Amino acid sequence: MPSLKTFGAALLRYPLHPLLRAGIALLWTSLVLQADILPRTRLPLSPGPGPDGHGESTSDVAHLSFYPAEHPNGTAAIICPGGGYGGLVTGPEGSGIAHWLNQHGIAGIVLEYRLPHGRSRIPLSDAQQAIRTVRANAQDWGIDPHHVGIIGFSAGGHLASTAATHFDSGISTGTNAIARQSCRPDFAILIYPVISLGEKGHAGSRLNLLGSNPAPSEVRFFSSELQVTPQTPPGFLAHAIDDKVVSVENSRLYYQALIAHGVHGRLLELPSGDHGLNGYQGPMWDSWQQEALHWLATEGFLPGNP
Numbered sequence: 001m002p003s004l005k006t007f008g009a010a011l012l013r014y015p016l017h018p019l020l021r022a023g024i025a026l027l028w029t030s031l032v033l034q035a036d037i038l039p040r041t042r043l044p045l046s047p048g049p050g051p052d053g054h055g056e057s058t059s060d061v062a063h064l065s066f067y068p069a070e071h072p073n074g075t076a077a078i079i080c081p082g083g084g085y086g087g088l089v090t091g092p093e094g095s096g097i098a099h100w101l102n103q104h105g106i107a108g109i110v111l112e113y114r115l116p117h118g119r120s121r122i123p124l125s126d127a128q129q130a131i132r133t134v135r136a137n138a139q140d141w142g143i144d145p146h147h148v149g150i151i152g153f154s155a156g157g158h159l160a161s162t163a164a165t166h167f168d169s170g171i172s173t174g175t176n177a178i179a180r181q182s183c184r185p186d187f188a189i190l191i192y193p194v195i196s197l198g199e200k201g202h203a204g205s206r207l208n209l210l211g212s213n214p215a216p217s218e219v220r221f222f223s224s225e226l227q228v229t230p231q232t233p234p235g236f237l238a239h240a241i242d243d244k245v246v247s248v249e250n251s252r253l254y255y256q257a258l259i260a261h262g263v264h265g266r267l268l269e270l271p272s273g274d275h276g277l278n279g280y281q282g283p284m285w286d287s288w289q290q291e292a293l294h295w296l297a298t299e300g301f302l303p304g305n306p
Helices: 004-011 018-036 091-102 122-136 155-165 203-210 216-221 249-260 283-298
Strands: 041-044 063-067 076-080 107-112 148-153 188-191 235-240 265-270
Touching (some): 076 155, 091 107, 091 148, 122 148, 155 203
Parallel strands (some): 235 265
Antiparallel strands (some): 041 063
C-alpha cells in the first residue's frame, strides 16, 4: 500500500480542475503534516497504577509517546513538557520537539508525566521510569542505550534537571528488565528551566510540586543546583535574559554548579524572547535549537556536524 505522501503526490500528477486540485493539495498537505507528528506508539508508563515515590500507588497513569526518526542515528531524548506542574504543554513543548528531533535523526519520546498536586515524588518517579523503559526497549526501538538523554521546558526543565541529579544504576533485584536499567540520563537539555525552588525559583511550580508549606529538606532536594555532583550528566541550557516568568538566574545557578563539579556544560543566554521564546518561533527559538544540535555533536551524541 502506498504511503500517504506517495499517494497524494501521484494523485496531483493527473489533470484536474484547478479548484479540485487546490482542494486536494490543501487536504493532502494537512494530512501529511499531521501524519508526520503522530507517534508510532503511545503506551502507559506502568501496566497499572503508578508509584508515588513513597511506596504507594496512585490511580492516574503516565504515558510515553514514541516518535521514531526516519533516518535514526541511535540517539533518543525523553521530552518533558512544561506547564508549571499544573498542566502539560504537549504541543509545542512535546510533539513539536519530537518532530524537530526526528529531522536530525533523534528519536523523540514525549513523557506525559503525572501532575503532582503536592505529591512531590510523582513526576520524578515517572521520569526515572521513562528512562528505564527506553533503555529496556532500546534494541527494538533502534536506540543506543548509552545515548538516552532528557530535554525539558520550564517546569519540565525542572523535572529533567531533577532526573539528571537523582538517579541510580538500576535495581539489581528487579523482577523485570525495566527495573534493572539505569535511570541516569546521558545528557540533559534544559530550556528556560525552573531549577531552584528557593527564592529564585518559580512560585507556582513550587506550590504545585511541594504544596504550601514544604519542609526545608524537600526544598533542598528539589533545588537542582544544590544536587549536582561529578556524576551528573552533561547539560545544555538556554534562557532569555528578559524572562519575566522564570529568572535566567535559574539556568546560571545550574550551569555554575556543573562547571564547579567538572561536568561539561553550556549555557546559551539569549538577548530576548521572554518565557517561551516569542511563542516558540523566530530567531531566539531557532538559535537554541541550532546550538543544542552543535553541542550534542560536540559531546558525541550526534555524528559529524549538525
